[in-house]
Amino acid sequence: MSISNDTHTGEESESQTFSFQPPAGGDIVLKSCDGTTFNAHSVILGMASTVFGGMFYGATKPDPIELAEDAESISLMLAFIYPVAPPHINTIDHLEKIMKVSQKYDVERMTKFIEEAVTLGSKLMTLDPMRVFYLCVTHNFPAIQALTAESFRPKSGNLLTVDGLLQLAKYFPQAAPVIGLVGAQGARVKILDQVLIRSPQKYGCYQLSALGDDKNHGAALPICPSHVPPTSKSSYGSGSGSGVPGTRTARVPDYCIVWLRQLHDELLEKPMHECNDLFRAACLANFSTQKCIDCVAVTIGKKDIFEQWALNVKQIVRNELEVLDPLYSL
Incomplete structure (x- = not known):
């Protein structure tokens, strides 16, 4: 398999x-x-390589041996074969060449050097770990292959991202469907974690059009009277409010956080279409980790507002998961 130049490092392209x-005094x-x-x-x-020893049998100087x-x-x-100082190998291109010929011609000195x-x-090892791994697999260097796998880090090619997995599939096209299948699962877990647990506000899960604010006058998600936030005096409160004096500070209800985590957990186990019950307000009554039952009761009574917000989150998740589509078709 020939790997295109766009997978090589800049340092290698400058190698001489x-x-x-x-x-x-040669005789061949x-x-x-x-x-x-x-x-x-x-x-x-012939002393350095058993392959050459057999190749030279019956050959004469006027007959070039074409390699x-x-x-x-x-x-x-x-x-490497002649008794001189071995060349300094400092690029992956040169490493690839000596790996290939060392195995093809059974040159022990080269193999030991590598x-x-x-x-x-x-x-x-650090120039391009993914390519070194590919070379080890291709040219049968299992010990180095294991070391390369051990040293692999996200900066070398993040295999929890679609780009990293597609890069790996370029090196191993015959295994691309398996890479896509296994990789998509890991990448999906990471996306769901980022969108629903770690950074829901960043992805718009708490967007003001759903929670309500003083700019767009959207309908805020319902909360019970005891959790209505105080009027803002000068700046942002603990939630994501407008910070305008004399207005109320928008607050993310606790049940939203619980619901996002529940959606995350269910999507880890099944596809979106099997989670439809979660997008109905009645599902909130089934959560055992609620902090305020009164907030849940108010929300179920105003289910349209919650369900509009939940469907918006559903679309956000779908949009983020679309990045996995190339992996499913590898």
Whole structure:
């Protein structure tokens, strides 16, 4: 599988091509797929690689052995095989090439180098963990694969978000449907938590058109007389009021918070269409964690106001969950 350049890091795109030629006196010619030739020493290559040992049997110098790799890949491999200081591998592109040829040609020195170079906290590990993970799976480096998975963090690719999951699916297209299925569940949990528990006001679940305020004169959600907020003297109260002197401060009724949590819990277990009873005011009477029964009684008596608000929240949740649609069709 070929991964498009848009998944690579900027640092890699600036890497320079590596070039290496064996010392003089070679008795075998290797030819890259892009036409570069290398006069290599069959004894040295045969000692480093059992694959080359078999490949050179019966070959003669006038007959170049054509390899499928490009000149840079062969240069990197030869630089590891010959008794010289190994090249400095500091890009994922180069790592990919040496991983591939080390396994294909069974070059033990390269394999050992890779396992020692790609460790927890190493530069190669942190450059692009998702791509390193993909390379380990593709080229069979299970130990590094496990380390990469262990070091994976949201900044490397948040797999609780749709973008992160789609990026992962690009690397593993054959597994894309499974990635979508499993990933959508995790991403859905996170969205419901953000919208209904952590930040309902941010997403508009407490919007003033539902709760009522002095600007749009919307119908405020009902509360009992004992919970009617005091008149504002100068600024915002504990709720989300207008802060205009002489007006009442809007207050989110306790049963709204309880209801949002109940909706959250039910949506974790079943789809929206199976939660229709929650969007009727009568459901409030069934909650065991109510702080004020009088507020609930008043609200049930004015059910149209509550149900209008609840349906608005329903639409907010639906809109936020639409981001998961690409995952369902992977």
